[in-house]
Structures are given as structure tokens and as C-alpha cells.
Amino acid sequence: MLNKSIMDGDNPDLTEERMKGAFDTDKMAAVIYGSEKFAIRRREITESISRIPQLADSKPFSFMTREEKISESCRKLSVLSEHWNQLIDTNNEEEALHLYREVLGLEGHAFSLHETMFIPSLVAQANDEQQEKWLGRAKRREIIGCYAQTEMGHGTNLRALETTATYYPSTQEFILHTPTETALKWWPGALGKSSNYAVVVADLVIRDTHYGAHPFMVQLRDEKTHNPLPGITVGDIGPKMAFNGADNGFLGFNQYKLPRDHMLMRHSRVEENGTYTKPPHAKIGYSSMVKVRSRMAMDQGLFMVSALVIAVRYSAVRRQGFLDDKSREVKVLDYQTQQHRLFPSIARAYAFIFCGFETIQLYDQLLIDVKNGDTSGMSDLHALTSGLKSVVTHQTGEGIEQARMACGGHGYSMASYISEIYGVAIGGCTYEGENMVMLLQLARYLVKSVELVKTGKSKELGPMMNYLAEPDTQIDLTSGPEAYVKVFQHAARRQVWKATDKFHQLMESGQSRDIAWNNSAVELTRASRLHTRLYIMETFIRRVSSISDVSIKKVLIDLVNVHVNYEVLDIGTYALEHVSSTQLDSIRSQLYSSLDTLRPNAVSLIDSFQISDMQLRSVLGRRDGHVYTNLFEWAKASPLNQTHVLPSVNQYLKPMMDKAKL
Ligand SMILES: CCCCCCCCCC/C=C\CCCC(=O)SCCNC(=O)CCNC(=O)[C@H](O)C(C)(C)COP(=O)(O)OP(=O)(O)OC[C@H]1O[C@@H](n2cnc3c(N)ncnc32)[C@H](O)[C@@H]1OP(=O)(O)O
Numbered sequence: 001m002l003n004k005s006i007m008d009g010d011n012p013d014l015t016e017e018r019m020k021g022a023f024d025t026d027k028m029a030a031v032i033y034g035s036e037k038f039a040i041r042r043r044e045i046t047e048s049i050s051r052i053p054q055l056a057d058s059k060p061f062s063f064m065t066r067e068e069k070i071s072e073s074c075r076k077l078s079v080l081s082e083h084w085n086q087l088i089d090t091n092n093e094e095e096a097l098h099l100y101r102e103v104l105g106l107e108g109h110a111f112s113l114h115e116t117m118f119i120p121s122l123v124a125q126a127n128d129e130q131q132e133k134w135l136g137r138a139k140r141r142e143i144i145g146c147y148a149q150t151e152m153g154h155g156t157n158l159r160a161l162e163t164t165a166t167y168y169p170s171t172q173e174f175i176l177h178t179p180t181e182t183a184l185k186w187w188p189g190a191l192g193k194s195s196n197y198a199v200v201v202a203d204l205v206i207r208d209t210h211y212g213a214h215p216f217m218v219q220l221r222d223e224k225t226h227n228p229l230p231g232i233t234v235g236d237i238g239p240k241m242a243f244n245g246a247d248n249g250f251l252g253f254n255q256y257k258l259p260r261d262h263m264l265m266r267h268s269r270v271e272e273n274g275t276y277t278k279p280p281h282a283k284i285g286y287s288s289m290v291k292v293r294s295r296m297a298m299d300q301g302l303f304m305v306s307a308l309v310i311a312v313r314y315s316a317v318r319r320q321g322f323l324d325d326k327s328r329e330v331k332v333l334d335y336q337t338q339q340h341r342l343f344p345s346i347a348r349a350y351a352f353i354f355c356g357f358e359t360i361q362l363y364d365q366l367l368i369d370v371k372n373g374d375t376s377g378m379s380d381l382h383a384l385t386s387g388l389k390s391v392v393t394h395q396t397g398e399g400i401e402q403a404r405m406a407c408g409g410h411g412y413s414m415a416s417y418i419s420e421i422y423g424v425a426i427g428g429c430t431y432e433g434e435n436m437v438m439l440l441q442l443a444r445y446l447v448k449s450v451e452l453v454k455t456g457k458s459k460e461l462g463p464m465m466n467y468l469a470e471p472d473t474q475i476d477l478t479s480g481p482e483a484y485v486k487v488f489q490h491a492a493r494r495q496v497w498k499a500t501d502k503f504h505q506l507m508e509s510g511q512s513r514d515i516a517w518n519n520s521a522v523e524l525t526r527a528s529r530l531h532t533r534l535y536i537m538e539t540f541i542r543r544v545s546s547i548s549d550v551s552i553k554k555v556l557i558d559l560v561n562v563h564v565n566y567e568v569l570d571i572g573t574y575a576l577e578h579v580s581s582t583q584l585d586s587i588r589s590q591l592y593s594s595l596d597t598l599r600p601n602a603v604s605l606i607d608s609f610q611i612s613d614m615q616l617r618s619v620l621g622r623r624d625g626h627v628y629t630n631l632f633e634w635a636k637a638s639p640l641n642q643t644h645v646l647p648s649v650n651q652y653l654k655p656m657m658d659k660a661k662l
């Protein structure tokens, strides 16, 4: 059996799809998740979870209030605490994240930031003694932490954060203070009600000198009573577009005293007498953000996959309209428009996940290098992850929204759960740096790279930048995916140079650097996007070329073909400089035939992600494909259907109608 999801009693339309798949989904899972070992561990963890009934949702999540969602996730976390060690290797971050996703889904929970930013901040920023004191406690979950940086008035411009941490040598303490309303910390996940500790980012002040944003370990709540400590104002910021299982919070300090050794001092130090030692790299304190950004291609890829699992499975059981055979309606997955809506997103999701593996490894390596005193890789990774987080979050949002529309009316129902996935995923366009701002961070790096080429220093170009120094060449589109890489290189190079030239010309015309930058910003963000999409394409092709299993490689090459054709058409306006409109027409034909080629493997390609029904929380995306019966059951469970006559009918509608009858 090639597709391991085939089960007796499943919807025959889905079974038929799974029989058509030309590759082994377990083998594909090993490629997706980086190794056979981890793919097996994922399945084992999912299997073990299913044997613990208390870890199941106590009722459909979509019918819960926000308070119920928070309570439900806390209940599950307490059940999990009895099983951690038997379920996962607690030192393995990927296993922990898989466990959280399976049991708690994506709407956030009390530990949302504990694993993703609080512990990583301690790992990267705390010195050995501080790690000794707090890291073990955090890993054992004796304490719950979050990452409190953003303020009501400033999130993007970290240099303008208003919260101060003023050091007093006489008492060897910092005083944390919130000088204005806009200085209130605002947004940190799990801050409002769950966390009792936080890594707080504040402006370090010593003897009236401001040293800028630095991280501090701060206790917020009493460990016995969970009440806020004196001098701390903390609470929940209220409901959000999505992610409502998380208590994103506000936090204020009123002259709150903090011992000297609570500043995280791996890289910068404040001595007892107030002497300040600066870090080896000015932006080393920003590392927790780089850590999350380096994960975002993977995490967003998985968000997009969740929506695609739902849309592709549903499209294989949804029958509507006719093609040749007028005796039976077709699966909507057979329509070319449906394939065009969904398959390029499947390709992007695979590509994002392969990029994600690469950037996660790059971050892990950087962490080792920095510990050994080598900060030289920081700028490269900052630039790469800034562009990548911006492009993947935007394209993931587009892909999920198309997946929702591809499910027609039922896609709009919470029974599909796609709107929730969209709401959570789209937050990524904003958190960890607003997308435009992060594209402009990459643009700084691109402009500097062009300046190196212009001044004859091409040898100093960073990784992935050499193409900026290369001349345009003839492109032979029949020579395979590499030709499409060339098209992207041409388009990206031209746009990067064009934007840089514009910036330089504006400065030469007398504009200040900042004004010239602002007046070139749209062109600069375009350059960043093209450069990042080139990186994604190259990574995808490189990863697929490295695969040895013949059947897996074949279907992934089909997916690469969908990707490269779609991407080049999508940047048609830029590509036109290098590709004729006749060539674009031929790319269009190739795209349509590549959709056709991929069609038989569509369900197996998304089954391969092995996302459980528990995690998916979608009636439309059920693995067994029994959509209609369960849709009816789901609707019957609506709180509105627990009584025939609602109190509001008796109170308002009936009297109104009765009055109208008089
Ligand atoms: C199913 C899947 C489930 C997956 C689960 C996922 C669930 C997710 C849950 C978590 C949810 C949310 C988490 C969100 C958490 C947050 O949002 S935390 C807050 C994040 N905040 C930000 O990102 C703020 C963005 N702003 C900044 O980073 C900086 O202000 C900015 C970089 C924009 C500017 O900083 P400045 O200090 O002002 O620096 P500049 O003058 O612009 O640049 C000077 C040079 O420094 C270089 N630089 C900047 N940053 C870095 C860095 N990190 N590393 C290396 N170098 C850096 C910059 O490029 C400049 O270099 P140059 O001078 O050009 O050479």
C-alpha cells in the first residue's frame, strides 16, 4: 500500500485517490520532516496521544467561548504534564512542537511563547550562572515565561522603546519603570494571565546614559498565589482576529526593583559599580527574534498545509457539475481552475518547509558560532530570515484564502476551520517584524551588495549574492528548472540594481539618505521579494535534486515543475524583460500540463504531511472523507440548537410578530 492512509470504511472517492498515488507516503513524510527517524517519531507521538482520551477536545473547539478555549488548553496541559516523559524526548524541540500542535492545535495556549521565545532567550542571552538558575526550571515547566518587548506605542522601532531599566550601583539593583501609557508592554503572547515570568526588553540606563534595548529576566507573579507582584500591572489585551486561545497581554512597571544579576548577561554586562561592557555585535540582543524568524518558513508552510489538507481532501469528495461523463458529477478536484487554485500552493508549502529546515539549521549553527565568539554570520542570517518571513507569511495568507474559497460555501463555515488557520497564520505578517519593515531590512543588505559590486569588491559578497555581479545571459527555457532560476536571477538582479540606482540618484540629487531611502522604498521591497523568491526556488530545486528514491523524486520533480512555471508567470511583469510573451505563453501551457501530471498524486502529497484529525479540527478535512454526515452532526452540536425556541425569540421576536398581527 503506497498511501498509508487507506482504511476500510473510508469515503470511496478518497480511497480511489489514495490508490492512484504513485509513491509511499511514509517515505515522503521522511523527506518532508528531514529524516525517517523523526517521521516515525511523529507517528508514534500521535499514536500515543490518541491512547490518552483526556487529551481529546471535550467539545468542538469552534463552539467554545474564549474563556472555554483557554480553560480547555490549560486542562490539557495539566494532563500532558503527567505524560511528558513517556510521550517525547523533552530535549527535542521538534518533538515538543509536534506534541503541542497535535494536542493544543494552533489557537495558542499558556505555553505559546515559553518554548518559542522565553527558553530560546535564556539559551542565547543568559550567561552560564543564569542558565543554571532559570533554564532547568523553565524546561521542567516549574515556571511559565513569555517574551515582553513590544509596547503600545512601539513595536517596529526598538530603539524607541520607552520602558527603562535604570541601574543604581548603591543598591546594585535595576529599577524597571513604565513612564507613559504608550510604554505599556502590549501584545506579548501568554503574558496576560498565564506567565509568572517574562524576558522583558527595556532601555538600559546607567548614570543618565541610555544604552538601548537589553533583555531582563523578570518575575511577574507570586509563585504561590499567582497574584501580580507589587509594582506590576498585568492583564489580557482582549479578543483578537484569531489566536484567541492565547492571552496576549499588557504589562506596566511602577519603580519595580530587580537585582543586578537579572539582566541577561551572556553578551553585555553591567558590573556592580555600573561599568557597562557592550556586546560583541550591536544587534546580538535581537537573537530571539532571529530564532523565531528562522522557524517561520517551516511553521507557515505547515499552516498552509493544514488548509490544503482540508481543501484537497474535500475537493476529492465534493462532486459538482459534469465533464465528459454526464451520468455522474465530477470531483471538483478535476476542474483545472481548482487545480490552479490549490497545486501551486502545495508546491510552495513543500518549498517553504525545505527552506525552513535550512534556516533552522543556520540559526543553530549561528548560536554555536556566537557562543564561540564568531558573530560574522549574523548579518547574513538576519537578511535572509527577514526576507523569508515576509514572503512566506504573505504567500501563506494568499494560499490559505484560496483554499477556503476552493471549498465553496462550506469553506466559509467554521466547520472547515480554515478561517481560524488563516487568522492565526496571517498574524505572521505582523509579528516578528512587520513585513514591509523586514523587507526593507533585507533591502539594506541588497543595496550594500550592489555597492560592493560597483566598487569592484564582488569577492566580499555574502552567500547567495554572487548572481548580482553576473551579466545577463541568453536563457534556454527548454533546459529544465535551472532555466527558470536564471529567469528569476535576471529579474531579481535587474530590480535590485534598479532600486539601488534610484536610491543613489535621489541622494545625488540632494535628498538625505533617509528621505532617498523612503522615496525608493516600494522599489526596494520589490527587490527583496524577488531575491527571496529566488532563494526559495533554488532551495526547492536543490533539495529535490538530492533525493535518491526514484518514485519520491519523480513526483517532487512534477511539483517543482508546477512551482517554477507558476512562479515565473506570477512575476511576468519583471520576467518580460528577459522572456518574450511567446515564451510566457509556452510556460503557461507547461503549467497546465504540469497540473494535469500532478493531479493523481494530489491527495497523497497532502496526506504525506500526516496531520491528524485531532490537530486539523476540520469536518471538511477528515481523513476518512465522511464529510456530509459529520457536517450535520457538527451543526446539531451548535449551542443554538440545544433548544427549539431561543430566549431572544420569546423576548423580542414573538412579541414583535404578535404586535404586528393586531
Ligand atoms: C502548526 C504550526 C504551529 C507553529 C507555532 C507557531 C506559533 C507562533 C506562536 C508565536 C506567536 C507570536 C510570536 C511573536 C513574537 C514577537 O512578535 S516578539 C516582537 C518582535 N518584534 C520585532 O520583530 C521588532 C522588529 N524590529 C526590529 O527587529 C528592529 O527594530 C529593526 C531590525 C527593524 C531595526 O533595528 P535597529 O536597531 O533600529 O537597527 P537599524 O538601524 O535598522 O539597523 C542597523 C544595522 O543592524 C542590522 N541588524 C538589525 N537587526 C539585526 C539582527 N537581528 N541581526 C543582525 N543584524 C541586524 C541591520 O541590518 C543594520 O545593518 P547595516 O547597518 O545595514 O549593515
Ligand SMILES: Cc1cc2nc3c(=O)[nH]c(=O)nc-3n(C[C@H](O)[C@H](O)[C@H](O)COP(=O)(O)OP(=O)(O)OC[C@H]3O[C@@H](n4cnc5c(N)ncnc54)[C@H](O)[C@@H]3O)c2cc1C
Residues within 6 Å of the ligand: 113, 147, 148, 149, 150, 153, 154, 155, 156, 157, 186, 187, 188, 189, 243, 248, 427, 430, 431, 432, 433, 434, 435, 436, 437, 440
Ligand atoms: C499575534 C501577535 C503576537 C505577538 N506576540 C508578541 C510577543 O509575544 N511579544 C512581543 O513583544 N510582541 C508581540 N507582538 C507584537 C509584534 O511583534 C508587533 O506588533 C510587530 O513587531 C509590528 O510592530 P507594530 O505593531 O509597532 O507595527 P507598526 O510599526 O506600528 O506598523 C504599522 C505600519 O507602519 C509601517 N512602518 C512602521 N515602521 C516603518 C518603517 N520604518 N518603514 C516603513 N514602514 C514602516 C508598517 O509597515 C505598517 O504598515 C505580537 C503581535 C501579534 C499580532
